[in-house]
Amino acid sequence: MATLNLLFTAGMLLLLLVLAGRVALRLDQSVIAAYILVGIFVGPYAPSVGGVSLTLVESPEVIRLLSDLGVVLLLFFVGLELSLEQLFSNRTRFARAGAVDIGVSLPLGIGLGLAFGFTLLEAAFVALIVFNSSTVIIAKSLIDLGWIADTESQAILGVIVIEDVITALGFAVLSVFLVSGTDVSTVALSIAWSVLFLVVLLGAAYYGSGLLERAFDIESSELFLLGVLGVAAVVAGTGLLVGVSEAIAAFLVGTAFGRTRHTDRIERLVAPSRDLFAAMFFVVIGLQTNPALLTASLGFVVVAVVVTTGGQLVSGTLAGRAYGLDRQRAVRVGCALTPRGEFSLVIAAFLVTAGTSPTLRETIPAFTVGYVLLTSVLGTILMRNADHLSRVFASLTSQNSSDVS
Amino acid sequence: MKVFESQIPGVGQRYTLRFPTGGEFVVLLHNDGRRQTYWRADADADGDELFEVTESQARKIAEIFDGTYFHPAEEGLDDAFEDARIRWVEVTATSPIADQRIRETGLRSRTGVSILAIQRDSETLSNPDSDTELRVGDTLVVVGSDEAYDALDELLDA
Numbered sequence: 001m002a003t004l005n006l007l008f009t010a011g012m013l014l015l016l017l018v019l020a021g022r023v024a025l026r027l028d029q030s031v032i033a034a035y036i037l038v039g040i041f042v043g044p045y046a047p048s049v050g051g052v053s054l055t056l057v058e059s060p061e062v063i064r065l066l067s068d069l070g071v072v073l074l075l076f077f078v079g080l081e082l083s084l085e086q087l088f089s090n091r092t093r094f095a096r097a098g099a100v101d102i103g104v105s106l107p108l109g110i111g112l113g114l115a116f117g118f119t120l121l122e123a124a125f126v127a128l129i130v131f132n133s134s135t136v137i138i139a140k141s142l143i144d145l146g147w148i149a150d151t152e153s154q155a156i157l158g159v160i161v162i163e164d165v166i167t168a169l170g171f172a173v174l175s176v177f178l179v180s181g182t183d184v185s186t187v188a189l190s191i192a193w194s195v196l197f198l199v200v201l202l203g204a205a206y207y208g209s210g211l212l213e214r215a216f217d218i219e220s221s222e223l224f225l226l227g228v229l230g231v232a233a234v235v236a237g238t239g240l241l242v243g244v245s246e247a248i249a250a251f252l253v254g255t256a257f258g259r260t261r262h263t264d265r266i267e268r269l270v271a272p273s274r275d276l277f278a279a280m281f282f283v284v285i286g287l288q289t290n291p292a293l294l295t296a297s298l299g300f301v302v303v304a305v306v307v308t309t310g311g312q313l314v315s316g317t318l319a320g321r322a323y324g325l326d327r328q329r330a331v332r333v334g335c336a337l338t339p340r341g342e343f344s345l346v347i348a349a350f351l352v353t354a355g356t357s358p359t360l361r362e363t364i365p366a367f368t369v370g371y372v373l374l375t376s377v378l379g380t381i382l383m384r385n386a387d388h389l390s391r392v393f394a395s396l397t398s399q400n401s402s403d404v405s
Numbered sequence: 406m407k408v409f410e411s412q413i414p415g416v417g418q419r420y421t422l423r424f425p426t427g428g429e430f431v432v433l434l435h436n437d438g439r440r441q442t443y444w445r446a447d448a449d450a451d452g453d454e455l456f457e458v459t460e461s462q463a464r465k466i467a468e469i470f471d472g473t474y475f476h477p478a479e480e481g482l483d484d485a486f487e488d489a490r491i492r493w494v495e496v497t498a499t500s501p502i503a504d505q506r507i508r509e510t511g512l513r514s515r516t517g518v519s520i521l522a523i524q525r526d527s528e529t530l531s532n533p534d535s536d537t538e539l540r541v542g543d544t545l546v547v548v549g550s551d552e553a554y555d556a557l558d559e560l561l562d563a
């Protein structure tokens with residue numbers, strides 16, 4: 001048999017993604033889970049059917065660059081679309097809702113990690129992974145269900161923004177502490193470099209938007225696209241050099257661009273590239289997932305899904321109530337916040353290369369893949385049945401109160 | 406009528422128009438140009454999706470609401486005037502009239518050409534007053550005689 005060339009392989013992979021994506025959309029699911037599954041089924045650990053291995057891509061290295069750009073663009077857009085003004089205009093309600101969500105979910109995540117026998121740092125990473133609700137999945141479901149026009153969508157989107165900010169902050173802080181070596185001075189120096197980079201980047205993002213504004217007054221669309229990609233990649237790469245996650249660096253670049261007039265043009269010109277590269281990122285996540293590790297962590301995954309989805313349902317509903325919604329809409333908030341996705345996977349992918357213990361490099365990433373696959377599907381199902389769920393709650397509580405009387 | 410605007414990450418912009426008589430009209434403006442519309446009878450009701458339109462259809466609807474919609478004439482507008490023509494002139498970065506107010510350019514007194522409207526990005530400023538600034542990238546809709554255009558070409562080439 002002739003050896004397949006790279007172009008053919010890439011084409012086959014893309015077509016498989018289209019096929020899997022169509023099935024996912026038909027089932028009202030997000031494409032993220034579909035892309036990951038394709039990666040698992042055609043990767044180096046692919047199963048054999050009738051003695052023929054399904055492996056199409058021997059190693060994720062072939063599309064590593066595309067996938068890295070996917071991480072950069074995913075988080076770049078989170079930063080770009082971060083609209084803190086909306087939060088500030090309604091700050092007391094969002095502060096209450098956010099505080100309830102964070103107050104329940106983060107401690108729950110850390111407790112879960114510690115209960116699995118992880119160290120505090122490892123548990124903190126687990127907490128972030130199980131904390132961040134997927135903007136991509138939720139935004140799609142909000143439109144599919146028509147909730148986008150209703151009052152609860154404001155609360156849901158606000159809480160997601162708060163979660164993204166907290167996750168980015170937590171991720172930045174935790175990644176600084178991921179240094180290998182025992183020599184105190186080297187460790188201190190490495191931490192100092194990371195912190196310095198973050199501080200400088202934060203300052204540049206805050207004060208440099210005027211400069212970006214002028215520098216990107218480029219008439220040519222293609223040069224504009226290349227320029228945005230170039231700036232994001234260079235800063236993200238510099239972040240990696242000094243031990244800061246490329247995703248955090250890209251996030252901060254995104255916030256800087258979000259303060260310029262170029263936001264709409266970036267949405268128009270760069271979003272298609274983001275979709276392409278992000279798909280490659282989800283595929284690579286699948287490619288480097290060993291199903292053996294996935295099944296090994298299945299126990300963790302199931303426990304985590306039950307505990308955190310339950311926790312999120314409660315905290316989300318309470319957050320909705322704190323925001324001032326009625327019970328039905330508050331339950332919708334609880335259901336909407338349960339899917340996990342891109343941000344959790346970005347953290348897991350970072351740990352694969354930057355992790356300093358086998359738990360961080362293997363166990364937690366495999367756990368994350370299983371966790372995201374389950375919650376993304378379960379979350380969309382919960383959202384579709386939210387109103388049914390709130391009726392069940394209502395009948396339960398009314399029964400309780402009639403028992404009491 | 407109150408209008409509320411909010412960003413929907415990864416999707417686009419949402420506008421909620423609250424009518425004083427009750428009811429809310431919601432427009433979801435996707436980044437790819439599609440517009441989805443919803444109606445809510447009151448603030449507590451669930452939204453019902455009304456219809457979805459493309460960007461160009463939305464523009465037509467907007468013109469009808471605005472009272473500015475008209476059917477384009479069958480023949481070119483060029484023939485509508487005896488000795489005057491309508492032309493579209495782009496303001497380039499090197500143009501001597503760029504970044505000036507219409508009054509400062511002296512366009513009308515120096516060439517005899519009048520500006521009917523300015524096309525800026527996706528909006529049209531019709532009948533601009535003399536304080537309006539001409540920006541790079543604007544397309545000017547101008548009317549004038551052949552002589553006036555000769556004068557205009559000279560001015561722009563200067």
